[in-house]
Every structure is written in structure tokens, then in C-alpha cells.
Amino acid sequence: MASIIAGFLDRHYFLIRRLHSLTGVFPIGVYLFPHLATNSSIVWGKLLNESKLPAGQLESLGIAAHAGVETFQHEVNFIHSLPGLVLIEIGLLWLPIAYHGLLGIYFAGTGRSNVDRYRYQDNWRYTLQRITGYIGVLFIFIHITSLRFGWTYWGLMPAFDPQAAASSTAQHFQQSTLGTTFIAAFYLVCVLALVYHFANGLWTAAITWGLTVSVHAQRRWGYVCGAVGLMLAGATVVSVIGFSRLDIDAARQIEQVMRNGPAGAARHVEPGGSDVLSASPDGRDP
Amino acid sequence: MNTQKRVIMVGGGLAGLAGTIRIAEAGLPVDLFSMVPVKRSHSVCAQGGINAANDIARQQGYSEYEHFDETIYGGDFLQHQPPVYEMVHWAPKIIDLLDRMGVPFNRTTESQRDLRLFGGSLYKRTHFAGATTGQQLLYALDEQVRRWEAQGKVNKYEYWEFLWPVLETDDSGRRCVGIIAQDVRTMQIRAFRAEAVVIATGGCGMIFGKSTNSVMCTGAAASRCYQAGAWYANGEFIQVHPTAIPGADKLRLMSESARGEGGRVWVPRTKADRRDPRDIPENQRFYFLEEKYPKYGNIVPRDIATREIFDICVNQGLGVGGGNMVYLDLTHLGREYLELKLGGIIEIYRKFVGEDPALVPMKIFPGVHYSMGGLWTQYTAKDDLRGMAMGSANSMMTNIPGLYAFGEVNYQYHGANRLGANALLSCIFDGLFCGAGVANYVLEVVTTTSARLDQSVYDAAVRQQQEIVDRLINGRGMESPYQIGRELGEEMTAASTVVKSEQRLLQAIEALQQLQGRYQSIGLSDTGMWTNQNLCYARALGDMLKLAEVILQGGIDRKESRGAHYRTDFPDRDDANFLKTTVAKYDPDTGRPEIFLEPVETGLVPPRARTYGKVAASTETSRPTETVSV
Amino acid sequence: MVAPTTEALQTRSVRFRIKRQDRPGLPWRWESFDVPVEPGANVISCLQWIAANPRTIDGRDSNPVAYDAGCLEEVCGACTMLINGQVRQSCSCLIDQYAPKDGDVMRLEPMSKFPVVRDLMVDRQRLFHALTRTKAWVPIDGTYHLGPGPQDTPQSQQVRYKLSECMSCGCCLEACPQYKLEEHESRWDKAFIGAHAISQARLFNEHGTGNVLASDRLETMIGPGGISDCGNAQNCVKVCPKDIPLTESIAAIGRAVTIHSIRKFFTGK
Numbered sequence A: 001m002a003s004i005i006a007g008f009l010d011r012h013y014f015l016i017r018r019l020h021s022l023t024g025v026f027p028i029g030v031y032l033f034p035h036l037a038t039n040s041s042i043v044w045g046k047l048l049n050e051s052k053l054p055a056g057q058l059e060s061l062g063i064a065a066h067a068g069v070e071t072f073q074h075e076v077n078f079i080h081s082l083p084g085l086v087l088i089e090i091g092l093l094w095l096p097i098a099y100h101g102l103l104g105i106y107f108a109g110t111g112r113s114n115v116d117r118y119r120y121q122d123n124w125r126y127t128l129q130r131i132t133g134y135i136g137v138l139f140i141f142i143h144i145t146s147l148r149f150g151w152t153y154w155g156l157m158p159a160f161d162p163q164a165a166a167s168s169t170a171q172h173f174q175q176s177t178l179g180t181t182f183i184a185a186f187y188l189v190c191v192l193a194l195v196y197h198f199a200n201g202l203w204t205a206a207i208t209w210g211l212t213v214s215v216h217a218q219r220r221w222g223y224v225c226g227a228v229g230l231m232l233a234g235a236t237v238v239s240v241i242g243f244s245r246l247d248i249d250a251a252r253q254i255e256q257v258m259r260n261g262p263a264g265a266a267r268h269v270e271p272g273g274s275d276v277l278s279a280s281p282d283g284r285d286p
Numbered sequence B: 001m002n003t004q005k006r007v008i009m010v011g012g013g014l015a016g017l018a019g020t021i022r023i024a025e026a027g028l029p030v031d032l033f034s035m036v037p038v039k040r041s042h043s044v045c046a047q048g049g050i051n052a053a054n055d056i057a058r059q060q061g062y063s064e065y066e067h068f069d070e071t072i073y074g075g076d077f078l079q080h081q082p083p084v085y086e087m088v089h090w091a092p093k094i095i096d097l098l099d100r101m102g103v104p105f106n107r108t109t110e111s112q113r114d115l116r117l118f119g120g121s122l123y124k125r126t127h128f129a130g131a132t133t134g135q136q137l138l139y140a141l142d143e144q145v146r147r148w149e150a151q152g153k154v155n156k157y158e159y160w161e162f163l164w165p166v167l168e169t170d171d172s173g174r175r176c177v178g179i180i181a182q183d184v185r186t187m188q189i190r191a192f193r194a195e196a197v198v199i200a201t202g203g204c205g206m207i208f209g210k211s212t213n214s215v216m217c218t219g220a221a222a223s224r225c226y227q228a229g230a231w232y233a234n235g236e237f238i239q240v241h242p243t244a245i246p247g248a249d250k251l252r253l254m255s256e257s258a259r260g261e262g263g264r265v266w267v268p269r270t271k272a273d274r275r276d277p278r279d280i281p282e283n284q285r286f287y288f289l290e291e292k293y294p295k296y297g298n299i300v301p302r303d304i305a306t307r308e309i310f311d312i313c314v315n316q317g318l319g320v321g322g323g324n325m326v327y328l329d330l331t332h333l334g335r336e337y338l339e340l341k342l343g344g345i346i347e348i349y350r351k352f353v354g355e356d357p358a359l360v361p362m363k364i365f366p367g368v369h370y371s372m373g374g375l376w377t378q379y380t381a382k383d384d385l386r387g388m389a390m391g392s393a394n395s396m397m398t399n400i401p402g403l404y405a406f407g408e409v410n411y412q413y414h415g416a417n418r419l420g421a422n423a424l425l426s427c428i429f430d431g432l433f434c435g436a437g438v439a440n441y442v443l444e445v446v447t448t449t450s451a452r453l454d455q456s457v458y459d460a461a462v463r464q465q466q467e468i469v470d471r472l473i474n475g476r477g478m479e480s481p482y483q484i485g486r487e488l489g490e491e492m493t494a495a496s497t498v499v500k501s502e503q504r505l506l507q508a509i510e511a512l513q514q515l516q517g518r519y520q521s522i523g524l525s526d527t528g529m530w531t532n533q534n535l536c537y538a539r540a541l542g543d544m545l546k547l548a549e550v551i552l553q554g555g556i557d558r559k560e561s562r563g564a565h566y567r568t569d570f571p572d573r574d575d576a577n578f579l580k581t582t583v584a585k586y587d588p589d590t591g592r593p594e595i596f597l598e599p600v601e602t603g604l605v606p607p608r609a610r611t612y613g614k615v616a617a618s619t620e621t622s623r624p625t626e627t628v629s630v
Numbered sequence C: 001m002v003a004p005t006t007e008a009l010q011t012r013s014v015r016f017r018i019k020r021q022d023r024p025g026l027p028w029r030w031e032s033f034d035v036p037v038e039p040g041a042n043v044i045s046c047l048q049w050i051a052a053n054p055r056t057i058d059g060r061d062s063n064p065v066a067y068d069a070g071c072l073e074e075v076c077g078a079c080t081m082l083i084n085g086q087v088r089q090s091c092s093c094l095i096d097q098y099a100p101k102d103g104d105v106m107r108l109e110p111m112s113k114f115p116v117v118r119d120l121m122v123d124r125q126r127l128f129h130a131l132t133r134t135k136a137w138v139p140i141d142g143t144y145h146l147g148p149g150p151q152d153t154p155q156s157q158q159v160r161y162k163l164s165e166c167m168s169c170g171c172c173l174e175a176c177p178q179y180k181l182e183e184h185e186s187r188w189d190k191a192f193i194g195a196h197a198i199s200q201a202r203l204f205n206e207h208g209t210g211n212v213l214a215s216d217r218l219e220t221m222i223g224p225g226g227i228s229d230c231g232n233a234q235n236c237v238k239v240c241p242k243d244i245p246l247t248e249s250i251a252a253i254g255r256a257v258t259i260h261s262i263r264k265f266f267t268g269k
């Protein structure tokens, strides 16, 4: 068996490696943009402050408007409204991630970092690419299973509810038995690691594919990748802070208003409870 | 056992590799032996370039003939002329071939091969690849050999040291039928059979201790052939290069191309001037070569430049800061030009001296560089003496049939002084031209293949080498080979380089005999049988001592001055008695060389005075009088 | 007299800690020697001194340290080793720069990516094997005179010359996190070929005639142990003593294999 696999690997080595490189950039890497943009909408949405709920509706309930919660919910709703979502997820995300991640672990194992002897910046870059890759596999697994499949990890990670996107995410951050700080830090480290991994991967991919040949081109492309990385890192920090500090109850009420109109806000429903699932996906239009 | 006819090539420098390619091309398998991976052979050090007539020079009145004449004049008429004639005519073709092999020769804006000036010529006829030409040529040949190796036509034995030629005597006489070699890692000693053996083992600079040569250039292989009965010719002709930088372990060369590209040699006019060279105004600088040789200036041949520098420093005490150094000034050439044309040597100077030649004049002094002498070889001239007969089986064959000498270890082509950038040419020429002769000898002359010879011939030779090793390993003496080696180098450098005299040479012979005596009681600190470099060095040292004697004795017997051989007691050239090759024959009974003289074939250009347009110097004497070392 | 002897030089002493191993398979050990050094001394001149005076600091008689050396001017690549943990040529390693003070310590070890033969000497055959794998040669028609080679502009000559200065020293391999020790020849064809060979592939693909074998070379680069095994750590380019633009070569070959494989996909060859 081993020899069959080895033979297969040998014959298609280049294809396998280039697919690995490709999957890193596209779709996984490209996915990071909308994903982090959506997440950070919890803050930028609020800053834009364009509440779509009819004026006075929230005031009548005594809740402060929070356009971020609305925007986030709106984005999540959009995603969940996509036809054949699971197929898209499998084909464009999970399979590529599994491919890239598992092979990544294997490839990372073929090298042996030597930053102890050669303390060059690029060598650190290379080493971090491997370390952040490992972190990435771990994180993405936990992240998907908990936020997508509802594994709560014995209460460490309260699950996500697409109907109550913002509030359940905030719960995920704030109601862990380990405390908000821990989860926030965990997310910050892991997601920043992935952002680094992507930005650096984007840089090396240009060498791998032969887009940047000269040292100058590599340097200039480095600035671009650095800028991309900083942007994504900014979105990451903002999202984590946003969800760690979100007022869960207020958010839930806004979501209920969005879902059921003002009346719904009075009912207290546990997130993830059957009540919610039976509700119409579009909060504004029951 | 393989019954196919085959050739053994000992040495993977330019000569060995070129020969390997030519012989493999003729369809014969080649076993290539080298002490180091061939890509690390000493040829890699060559910097300046390789000479050949070319279109631009032709339009200025230069041709192969002028190249020929310069080489003979530069060599003070001591070479046989037909081989030189052939070589210079091959030169342009060799450049083309190297070009085809991918050598990145410098180019002009019109994509032509760029040219530079070199010592002993007034025409630009030196082709170059930066200042690492030897490296580039060696790599090109190495690549071609790798190609033959990939096809199974060449077998490399790297890290194998040649120990002895195997000779066999039958009714038709004595001939070479293989070699004994040792793997210097596993220490295995083995015999190898072949129909012909080519020695292409390079020079012998290590005999002088510090030189511009690589550490493998001990001359031991040549010495072993000499002790086995091959003749050694013109040993006393050792080229001392005028411009080297002294170092703790070797003298690093600053190529003649530095002067060819416009570098100027000077010293301060006042003794022991301690000012920064950049602060010394033009009129207080003594450009002694330019003043004495207005025509050639800084590019007089090496023997002359060396003696002038020696004279300035040792006799006149004008050396920089009162020491033994003169300035080689490139600062006026501009950094960009220097990097493009001389990058390699600029880098060496910067690395080892720590100063930037683009900003500060380099400090240099002569260093032992090249051996014009080497194993005596034969050739077949064309009827009109204009060249050698192509494919002749005796081309560069030693006096032992089947044993050839190519490259620096061959005494031909350069006479009493080699012109810069002619060595690379002669090495490749030997390989290409004479390689064909070797193939013809093996295919047409040899009738009994070595495979059919009795094993006992080889066994006996292996045993003999094993005994030498055992003797060294089991020696319990107190003498250190490294100490003897150092003393040998110091004595040879002092007595037998720039200036010599009978009395000093005799003194050196005496010192040498003492060293040989002490050599009998050396003890090794390493007696193991795995990668024993101590043993290899000690064994080579014994052979170096033998060859040193040939060099000294030749110097004593040659009672004249010619080219690189300058005798204070016989300061003039003496064509009547010494327009002859010195040939040394080893006498196994005394262990000493027996010297005889052989006439030189000068049928094409008659000898003339060799002055290089020298004018009376502004300082009184220019003839070195001292022989003592400093 | 040829080389000027400097007047009675002031010497100082430097301690050499050397990793020694008598032969493959035997355990290694550290040995220390105190070596008097003159200004301008380099690691090779110190090893030569040790060879002549092989006595360790605890007064034990030892034997000369085995090492490789050739040119002593950093063009042959023989003398590569680890000095204070980093790979470089020992002949150009000046003691004054590395150990400027009396009693300073210098640590010498053999390269770690090649099997040790003895002491500081390693077997770099795999490095040359990589050149065969790359077909790093110009397939000329033979040595007979057939006129000059292909035209070459000064710009292209400068590019090729730089690449052609590679002296097969192996520094780039030693420092590469993706290049690992492979004792057995049978594994060489699939193990990472290394930056030097990738760069040589570029060199010969750039030559008018060398180019004839370009697709063979690219096929090697595409296969196991080819260019895909490079992880872009870029250590190679930093340790290369000849300043060969290895990372540019890697990217250039990356581009060439991209194009090559696309063409192969559509044309089948």
C-alpha cells in the first residue's frame, strides 16, 4: 500500500505540490477576505450606523440600536441563503482546507528549521510559516466543529446560531468556562497566525509560480503582501474585540426584532432552541 | 575483468579533462584519477585568461605567427618550436570550442568576445571570463566529462592518489601498462590496468612552501614517474609571479590581468616613505617598469617584472615602507570597470587583505607560481617544422612508451619563461591534440592488451607501494614531516627562485641532503588506516625532496641566465652552451639525478637578444646582485 | 626570497574546539587545541599548525585533524565546514575577524548534511550527482572545430557568468532547512536536489545550445526532490560565498516549470 501511495506521489508530485500552493491562495486564502470582513462588520457595521430597523422600534423596547449586529446578521443570512450551501462548503472550503492542511503537515515535516544557527529574517519567516500552519489545522478544526457543527467542547465553546449570529458568537466568546479573555486570546493568536500564514504564503506563492523573479520584484510583492496581511490582521483584532465586548442580551433582542418584528423581542428563546429554528430565516419579513 | 582497451588519465585539471574528453570521443573508455574532485583541481585558480589570435588583433597586424614568436621570445628561445607553432594555431579553435561549451567569456557591446592585454604582448589577444577564467574553463570541461560519465564512457576515481606507474618489460622493451593508486579515504591500495597512462598532475609549487598553487600541487606524481624512470626536463625553470599577496598559508595571486587592464606598479621615490599612498603626489612616485620599459611598461614578461621588483625592494631598499612590497595601483580605473573585468581578484584582495583595491593601491610582492619544467616528452614535427603531425602516437609521450605527460607537468611550450595566459592554452591543447595521439597509440600500436598481462606484474607493484606505506606507518623516528616540509620550502625559496648563484645552490643541495637524511627518521602522529592525511603528506614529502634536488641540480648545471633562471655569477644568456634542455634521469643506485643536455629545435625563429625595449634606467643598477634572502 | 617575512610578529593564542570522528560509524568527540596565531592567519593555517603540533589542551598527544582544502583562496569550494555553528569556507575565514582577542574560542565542525568521512572531511558526492541529474552541461557535437558558439549579449553573459561561478561548495545545502542528510545513494534521486542545482538548470537553460536539454532539466525539477521541495526559506542565498542569486534562479525555474507543465498539459510533450 505504502509503495502504491509513494508511486502515485512520485508520478504526480508536481501537480500535488502546485495544487497545494494553489489551494492555499485560492479558495482558502481568498475566503479569508469575506470571512474576516463579515466578522469585523460587528464593529464597522456599528460605525457606519445605518440601522435598517424601522425608527423607534428598538427605542420602544428600550434597546440601544447596534447597526453592527444587524449588518453581521444580514451577512450571515446572505450566506445561509445560498442554494446548496453545504456543497459549496465542502467543495470550496472543507476539501481544499483538508487537502492543504493535511499535505501541509506532511510537507512541513520534510523540512527541519534551523533558525537557531541561521537567524535570518527569511528563515524565521519560513519557520513561522510551518508553525502557523500547524496552529491553523488545529484552529480550523475547532473553529468549524464548534461554530458550524455545534460541538461545545464540554462548555468551553458555546455553539453558533445562524439565526442569532451576533449574540451566539458573542456567547461563544464570553460564556466559555475559561472566560472571555482566554477565548479572545485564543482567537487572536490563531487567526493572526493564519493571517500571517496567508500573507506570507501569498508572497512565497509568487516565487513558486515564478511571478516574482528578481529580488526587486520579490521585495515589491512583499510590500503588497504585507499590506494585505495588515489589513486582515486589523479585521481580526477588530472582530475579536467586537465580539468579546458585545452586549449579548441587547444583541439578541435586536436579532429577534429583525427576525420576528418588535413582538418577538419579548419572548425569551434560548439560542439554538427549536423555537428559533422554526422561525423564518428572514427576520424582517415574517 | 574488463578486456576492453582503456586509458588511465591521472589528473582532472584542464589538461586531464580535455584529454579525457578527446580520448572518450575516440571511443576508448577512460579511468580518470584525481586526488580531489576534479572540479576542485588547481586549474580553478587561474584568473587572467587564455591567449589566441583573433579578428581585431589580426587587423592590427597580429596573427598566429606573432603569437608564436612572442611565446618563443618570452620563453627565451628554450622551447622546441614545432609544438608551440601547432599550439598557437589551435588557439583560436580552442576558444571557439570553449565558447560552444558555454564558457561565459566577457562580451563587447556587439556581443563579440572581449579581449585584454597580457604580459609579453602589445596586442590584445587574451580572452577572459571576469577574473576567474580558469574556473570557468575548468567547469566547462568538467561538465563535458560529466556528460561522458553519465554515458558510462568515463569512470571517475576521485580521492584516489596516483602512487606509481606500472611498467612491464618484454622483447620490444619497457612500457607503461597501468598504475598503482590509493583511495585516500579508505586507504585501499590497488592496481589499475590500462594500455596507456596520461599524467596530467599539474605543478609543484608546494616544494617552495608557500606559492600561488593549491595544496595538492606537490609535484609528487611527477617525481614518482621520474623515480620510476621517466625523464624530468628543465626543472630549474620556476616562474615567480611578480604580483602576489603574502598570506599565512599561501601567496594569493593578483593576476597579470590587473596590469593588462591598466594597473600600474610603483613605489615612492624616497626610501621608507611612510605616507598613505594616496597622499603621495604623482611626481614622487616611481613607476619603475614604465620608465625602464617604455614600450611594454607594466606588461613586461613575468621574469623581468619580478626581477625588477626584487631589485627595487631588495637591492635598492625602495619597497613600500622599507619592506618587501610594491604598489599595484588600480584606483584610477573606476569601480564599475574593476568589478566587470577583475571582480574575482578584487574580491580575493578584499577578503584576505581587508582593503578595497578600488580605493587603495594593492600591496604586492613576487611569489612562486608555475613550473616551466616537467616530465620530458616527445613529439613528431611536420616536415617543415611548422607544427606537429596530427595524431602521432608519440605526441607528448615520455621516454617510457605508453606514459604521457599533459599540462603543467609537461615541460613543453614555455621554455625558460611562460607568458601569462599561455598555460591554460597549453593544457587544453595537450588534452585535445595529444589526446588523439594517445587514442592512436592504444588502438594501433599496442598489440597485447593489459588485460592479458600476468597479474604478478601488478601484484609486485602493489606490494612495493604497500611497503612504502608500512615503512612510514611503522617509523618510530622523531622528525616531523611538516617541519621538514617547511624547511624545504624555505630553503628552496631562498636559494632557487628569483636570483641564484652556484654557491647558494650548492649550499641548498647540502641542506636538502640533510633533510633527506632526516626524512629517513620521521614519525607519524597518525598511524591509523583511514583517511590518513598525515601519511599522504609524508609520502609526498619524500617525493618532493627528490624533485627538489632535480630543480637545484639543474640550476647548478645551467651556468647562464635565461628567462626565469637568473644566475648572479653568470648573468648573461649563453646560447653556445645552453640553448639546450636540461634532462634529469633518476639514478636508482645513488638516488640522485643524472643530468644531460639535449638540443632545442629552433628551426623556425632564430634566437635573438631579449630586451623588451629596455632603456637605461634612471637609477644606476637594475641587475640584482644580492642572492641572500630576506 | 619571495614572500616577505614580517618582522617578529606578535602572536596570541586562540582555542580551537574541533568535532572529531575517526571514521564513519564511530562516535564523535570534541578536542581542543590552543593555537598561536599571527595577524592574517586563517582557519587552514591553524589546522596546518595543529597537524604539525597535534597536542590537545590537556596535554594529550592526538593526530592531525582531517580536512579538505585546495585553492586556499575561496574558489575551489573544498574547505567548507561549520565555523562557530555556521557554514563557510575555512580558508577565507580570518582569525582576526572571528576571534579577535587572546584566548577566544573557535568551534569547527564538519558539515551536517553530508556523511562524515573523517573529522572535518565529508563526502559531497551527492552534490555532484545533482549536477548529473540536472544534465548540467551543453550537449556539444564534439570537439572538432565547428566555429564559435551561439551569440551572447554582454547582459546575458553577466547573468550566466554569475551563475557559473558556483563552486559546488555546498553552503547553500548545509543552510537549507529542506535539505537533509541522505547517506544512501539510492535515495539521492528523490531527495531534494538543492539550490545550487536549480541554479545550474537555469544557467544551462539560458545558453543557446544548452537550451536543447531544457525540458529534460525541467522534468527533473518537476519530479520528486525537484524544485517543489524548496520551502523558500532563502537561507541559501545568504550563505552562498559567491553571491549567486539563488532565489532568483529558484523563481526563474519556478516560472519555467509553470509554463512547461501548462504546455505539456496542452501539447502532451
Ligand SMILES: Cc1cc2nc3c(=O)[nH]c(=O)nc-3n(C[C@H](O)[C@H](O)[C@H](O)COP(=O)(O)OP(=O)(O)OC[C@H]3O[C@@H](n4cnc5c(N)ncnc54)[C@H](O)[C@@H]3O)c2cc1C
Residues within 6 Å of the ligand: B010, B011, B012, B013, B014, B015, B016, B033, B034, B035, B036, B038, B041, B042, B043, B044, B045, B046, B047, B048, B049, B050, B133, B134, B160, B161, B162, B163, B200, B201, B202, B203, B212, B213, B214, B216, B217, B220, B221, B253, B255, B369, B370, B406, B407, B408, B409, B420, B421, B422, B423, B424, B425, B427
Ligand atoms: C593562481 C594562478 C593563476 C593562474 N592564472 C593563469 C592564467 O590566467 N592563464 C593561464 O594560462 N595560466 C594561469 N595559471 C597557470 C595554470 O592555471 C596552470 O598551469 C594549469 O591550470 C595547470 O593545469 P593542469 O591541468 O596541468 O593541472 P592542475 O589543474 O593542477 O590539475 C592537476 C590534477 O592532477 C591531480 N593530481 C595531482 N597529483 C595527483 C596524484 N598524485 N594522484 C592523482 N591525482 C593527482 C589533481 O587532483 C588535479 O586534478 C595560473 C596559475 C595559478 C597558480
Ligand code: HEM
Residues within 6 Å of the ligand: A020, A021, A022, A023, A024, A025, A028, A029, A032, A097, A100, A101, A102, A104, A105, A107, A108, A129, A130, A132, A133, A134, A135, A136, A137, A138, A140, A194, A197, A198, A200, A201, A202, A204, A205, A206, A208, A209, C228, C230, C231, C232
Ligand atoms: C489548515 C492548516 C494549514 C497548514 C498545515 C498549512 C501548511 C502550509 C505549508 C506547510 C505551506 C508551505 C508549502 C510550501 O512552501 O511548500 C503552506 C503554504 C501556504 N498556505 Fe497553508 N496551511 C494551512 C492552512 C492554510 C490556510 C487556512 C491558508 C489560507 C489562509 C493557507 C494558505 C497558504 C498559502 C497561500 C501558502 C503558499 C503556497 C506556496 O508557497 O505556493 N494555508 N501552508
Ligand code: SF4
Residues within 6 Å of the ligand: C172, C175, C176, C177, C178, C179, C194, C195, C229, C230, C231, C232, C233, C234, C235, C236, C237, C246, C247, C250
Ligand atoms: S530558498 Fe529553498 S533552497 Fe534556498 S534555503 Fe530555502 S528552502 Fe532551501
Ligand code: SF4
Residues within 6 Å of the ligand: C165, C166, C167, C168, C169, C170, C171, C172, C173, C195, C196, C199, C239, C240, C241, C242, C243, C244, C246
Ligand atoms: S550556489 Fe553558492 S553556496 Fe551553493 S554550492 Fe554554489 S557556490 Fe556554494
Ligand code: FES
Residues within 6 Å of the ligand: C068, C069, C070, C071, C072, C073, C074, C075, C076, C077, C078, C079, C080, C089, C090, C091, C092
Ligand atoms: S580551499 Fe578552496 S575554497 Fe577554501
